Amino acid sequence: MKLALRDLTAEERAAYFQGVHPIWGGGLDEERFVTFQRRLADSTEARDRYRLLGLFEGGGFLSAMKAYELDGRFEGQPLRLIGIGAVYTPPHLRRRGSAAAMLSLAMNEYAQRGCGAAVLFSDIETAYYERLGFRALDSRECLIELSALPRPDGGHRAVGPGEEGEVSALLARGRDGTGQLTLSRDGWTLRLQLRRLRELARARGVGEPEWGIRVEGRGGDAVAIVRLGRDTLDLLDAAWTSDSARGKLLGALRDCMARSGRSRLRLWPSHQLRHLFASQARTSAVAMVAPLRDGIAVPERDAKAELALLDHI
Ligand SMILES: CC(C)(COP(=O)(O)OP(=O)(O)OC[C@H]1O[C@@H](n2cnc3c(N)ncnc32)[C@H](O)[C@@H]1OP(=O)(O)O)[C@@H](O)C(=O)NCCC(=O)NCCS
Numbered sequence: 439m440k441l442a443l444r445d446l447t448a449e450e451r452a453a454y455f456q457g458v459h460p461i462w463g464g465g466l467d468e469e470r471f472v473t474f475q476r477r478l479a480d481s482t483e484a485r486d487r488y489r490l491l492g493l494f495e496g497g498g499f500l501s502a503m504k505a506y507e508l509d510g511r512f513e514g515q516p517l518r519l520i521g522i523g524a525v526y527t528p529p530h531l532r533r534r535g536s537a538a539a540m541l542s543l544a545m546n547e548y549a550q551r552g553c554g555a556a557v558l559f560s561d562i563e564t565a566y567y568e569r570l571g572f573r574a575l576d577s578r579e580c581l582i583e584l585s586a587l588p589r590p591d592g593g594h595r596a597v598g599p600g601e602e603g604e605v606s607a608l609l610a611r612g613r614d615g616t617g618q619l620t621l622s623r624d625g626w627t628l629r630l631q632l633r634r635l636r637e638l639a640r641a642r643g644v645g646e647p648e649w650g651i652r653v654e655g656r657g658g659d660a661v662a663i664v665r666l667g668r669d670t671l672d673l674l675d676a677a678w679t680s681d682s683a684r685g686k687l688l689g690a691l692r693d694c695m696a697r698s699g700r701s702r703l704r705l706w707p708s709h710q711l712r713h714l715f716a717s718q719a720r721t722s723a724v725a726m727v728a729p730l731r732d733g734i735a736v737p738e739r740d741a742k743a744e745l746a747l748l749d750h751i
Pocket residue numbers: 461501524525526527528531532533534535536537538539559560561562563564566
């Protein structure tokens with residue numbers, strides 16, 4: 439029977455979220471996790487560029503995934519990408535080629551929409567995705583003890599509502615000049631990220647999340663996008679205009695850790711503060727990229743990339 443790729447209906451989405459809950463549930467109980475995912479998928483921020491796709495044969499569901507339409511750059515050129523997340527086949531349907539067929543249909547569809555490449559973060563052996571044309575990129579993280587960070591010296595504050603535009607602009611400036619593969623934190627990705635953090639905080643029953651830290655002053659500007667991990671403060675992205683602003687930002691991160699009871703800072707990815715702290719290879723969430731058409735330049739295997747996490751809870 440013919441295979442078809444299409445958006446999941448509300449019912450199918452619920453079944454998919456239940457299926458992935460034991461893997462990516464992030465400590466939430468199933469009901470809260472499903473509600474969190476549903477609210478995110480239904481949000482205005484998700485419209486058009488964040489989709490839940492499924493592979494069907496006849497009317498039967500075989501596999502599902504998340505698809506993000508993203509902007510990036512490589513070697514100074516803009517690159518439109520599909521970001522792939524949470525690929526899932528129910529256990530009784532596995533090993534029949536469904537996930538592979540779904541990925542290749544999705545990659546074809548996004549190639550026709552003008553995307554040049556696909557990115558994902560693999561939690562399984564990368565050989566699986568290599569067979570589908572992906573290359574594993576250098577993927578590292580840093581874990582930094584609170585005591586290794588400078589003491590806060592003031593001059594920082596939480597990013598407030600309505601500042602997304604300025605934050606995006608600072609992050610974009612911080613990216614200039616690198617020829618490496620980067621995903622842009624344009625207005626949309628930042629807004630979706632914020633929606634994700636807000637919905638997650640709601641699901642966890644903790645109020646408005648602290649998501650951004652800003653340093654401003656004559657010595658320069660800096661910004662960090664953070665989220666509270668289970669026992670770390672995770673730095674999702676950062677930019678600065680001077681070393682002194684970066685130093686103040688590190689102090690601000692220490693302050694945020696102290697206030698939230700986190701003893702370690704996780705730089706994920708680690709490029710933002712490169713050379714300041716020792717990094718180690720990541721064994722999970724390995725960044726991978728695949729060209730979608732002939733003649734599209736993407737990084738070679740093991741190349742450095744500056745890819746921020748898309749999807750994980
Ligand atoms: C990974 C997954 C989506 C594959 O779905 P599927 O429909 O069975 O995929 P395919 O039939 O296209 O491919 C099956 C291959 O996936 C491989 N695979 C499954 N899990 C794997 C793992 N943890 N590491 C490496 N390869 C894996 C199998 O080895 C199998 O190949 P084989 O038959 O030669 O052994 C499915 O196993 C799943 O839902 N797992 C749980 C969620 C998950 O980990 N998703 C991946 C996130 S990056």
